[in-house]
Amino acid sequence: MNNVIFIIGVSGCGKSTIGKMLSKNLNIPFFDGDDFHPESNVLKMSSGQALNDNDRQGWLETLNTLAKNQIVNNSCIIVCSALKQKYRDILSRDIHKETKWVHLVGSFEQIFKRVNARPNHFMPTKLLKSQFDTLEQPKDALQIDISLSPINIIKTINKELMTTSQFGLFGLGVMGKSLCRNLANNGFKISMFNRHVEGVEEDVAKNFKAQYSELSQAEAFDDISAFVNSLQQPRRIMLMVNAGKTIDYVIEDLLPHLSENDILIDGGNSNYTKTKERCDYLKTKHIHFIGTGVSGGEEGALKGPSIMPSGDQEAYNNVKVFLETISAKDNNGLPCCTYVGPEGSGHFIKMVHNGVEYVEMQLLAEVSTILKILGQNPDEIANTLDSWKSTASSYLLEITTAIFQKKEGDNWLVNKILDKAGNKGTGNWTTIASAQLGVPSTLIASALFSRYVSFYKEERVQLHDNFKTIITSEMNITTNDVLEAYQFARIINHYQGFKLIAEASNKFAWNLNLSEIARIWTNGCIIRSTLMEDLVEVFKHTSNMLTNKALIEQVNQYKPAVKKVVSQCILNDLTTPALSEAIQFLNGITTTYASANVIQAQRDYFGAHTYQRLDDQSGKSYHTNWN
Ligand code: 6PG
Secondary structure (H helix, E strand, C coil), X not given: CCCEEEXXXXXXXXXXXXXXHHHHHHCCCEEEHHHHXXXXXXXXXXXXXXXXXXXXXXXXXXXHHHHHHHCCCCCEEEECCCCCHHHHHHHCCCCHHHEEEEEEECCHHHHHHHHHHCCCCCCCHHHHHHHHHHCCCCCCCEEEECCCCHHHHHHHHHHHHHHCECEEEECCCHHHHHHHHHHHHCCCCEEEECCCECCCECCHHHHHHHHCHHHCCCEEECCHHHHHHCECCCCEEEECCCCCHHHHHHHHHHHHHCCCCCEEEECCCCCHHHHHHHHHHHHHCCCEEEEEEEECHHHHHHHCCEEEEEECHHHHHHHHHHHHHHCCECCCCCECECCCECCCHHHHHHHHXXXXXXXXXXXXXXXXXXXXXXXXXXXXXXXXXXXXXXXHCEHHHHHHHHHHHCEECCEEHHHHCCCXXXXXXXXXXXXXXXXXXXXXXXXXXHHHHHHHHHHCXXXXXXXXXXXXXXXXXXXXXXXXXXXXXXXXXXXXHHHHHHHHHHHHHHHHCCXXXXXXXXXXXXXXXXXXXXXXXXXXXXXXXXXXHHHCHHHHHHHHHHHHHHHHHHHHHHHCCCCCHHHHHHHHHHHHHCCCCCCHHHHHHHHHHHHCCCECCCCCCCCCCECCCCC
C-alpha cells in the first residue's frame, strides 16, 4: 500500500531537512508544503501578516489533493507545520489509512537557539511562541525528539513507520482470524498473536498466515513481547479472546510490555460493567481501553461487521480509521461503526442487540412452528418465509428460510436437530440489566426463558404424559395473519430494546444517539433489517417508537391478527411466549388505569408501604388501617 508521510512540527524544527533525507533514503518523492501556497498567501506572509484558518483552508486542500494524486502511484513525503488537528484532518481527508504522521518535537529554547544560529536567519521570539501556542499535540503521530542526530531520526522513522505493524490482533479464534483477514484485505499492516499451548494450540498464528495470501505482509507471533514490540506506538491491540476472566488475564499478561498511551480494544461480548472497571483500572496504568461490540459472526467479521466502540473518545479517534474501514457500510456508504459513548456503553448496546436478536430468533421459531401446525412442510415454510421478504426483510428471516430448505439425504436437517437451545449469556445479562434498570423488557426475558424451558427436554417429555393436550379447535388463521402477528411482535421487540438503551443512557448520562445506533445496525450485524432502516429516521424525531405515526398505524393494523393468532395458539395448546407477550405488553403499556392500585393497597395492608391517591396530586403518601 502506498502511503503519504506528513512530517510536521513548528517552524524551525527541521522538517525540510529530515523530509529530504528521508525521501532519498526511501527513494520516494518529497514535497515542501510551503511551495504550494497561493499567490495571495505568499503576498500576505511577505507583508509580515500571519495566515488565518481561512487563508490556510485552500492551501491544505491543495496538499490533500497532491497527496491523493501521488499515492495512486507511489508513496511520498510532504512537510507542513500542520499545527492544528483541523489542519491535519483536511490534509488526511479520504486517505486516513494511507496517512502516517511524524512529529518533530523540540523545546522552545532548543528551536529558538537552532534557528537563530542559522546564517541569515532570525526568528522573533513572538513568532515562535505563537507557533507553540497554536500547536495541538497530534495523538497518532510518531513523536521524534529533534535532539537525535538526523541519521538517527531517519533510522527511527524507518523502523517505526516502515517495518512495524499498525494494528495488533490478539487471539485467533474464528472472529479474530476473520478480522485479521479483513484488516489485511484493507491494506493495513498487522501483527497477529495466538498463545502457545503445548499439543493444543501450536503455531496457530504462523499456520494461519501461511494459509491466506492476503496475510503475506502480516507478522505472526506466539510470544507476547515480540508481538507487542512489532507494533507502532502508540500501540493498538484488539483482544479477540473469550469474554470473562480471560480478558483480565490477557490484560495482565500484556501490561508489562505496554507503554503509556497504548490502546487496548476488547472486541468480545464482555459485560458492560466489567468494561467500565477495566477502563478505570487501565487509566491508572495510563493505558487507554475501548470496549466494542462486534456483530456479524464469522462472515461479518471477514466482510464487514457492525462495530460498536465506546470508552475514551480520544483513543477512539486513534483507532477509528481501522474500525471504520473494516466495518460494513450502510445504504449511504457510511461505516456501520460509530463512537457510541463513554464507559461500557458499546458493550451495553451490543448486549441489547443480542437481546433483540434472541427475540427475533424466537419469533421466527414460533411462527415457523405455527406454519408447521397449519400443515406446511419445511420447504413450504421456507417458501412462506421467503414471500415475507417484501414486507419483513431481515437477515434472520433470510437465514431461517435457508435453514428450512436444507436437506440431509431425503430429510430436512432442521427436523433432526435436538430441541434444546444453547446460549452464551448475553440474553441473560440483558434481562438482568433491564430488571436492574426497572425497564420492562418482557420480550427479551420471554425469549431467554423459552430457551431455558427448551433445555428441560427430559422433564418436558415426562410431563407431557401427565397433561392432556386438548385440541379444542382447528387453527383458524391464515399465513397472512401469522405474518402480521410477526410484524406486530417485531415492532414491540424493537420498541423494548431501544427503550432499554434510552433508559440506560439517561441513568448513566451516556447521551446515546438512538438514530446512530439504529444506523450502525442496518448492515453487518445479525439484527439488520428493513425495519431497522426505518428506525434510523424515526429516532431522528423521537426516542419513543410508539409515538411515530407510521408505526402507530402499523401496530393498529396488525393488532387484530396478533390477537387472533395468539388466541388460536392458546386454544390449540401451542406455546408462543414471545408473540403472546407482545400483545400483552401493548395492552399493558396502553392501559390508562392499570391493576396496580390493587397491588398498592395490598402492600399497604400487610406492610404499611403506603400509597398515593388519585384525588391528591401532591404526591403525599397515605396509609390506611385496613382492618
Ligand atoms: C452477533 C452475535 C454473536 C453471537 C452471540 C450468540 O451479533 O454476531 O450476537 O455475538 O452469535 O453471542 O449468542 P448466544 O450463544 O447466547 O445465542
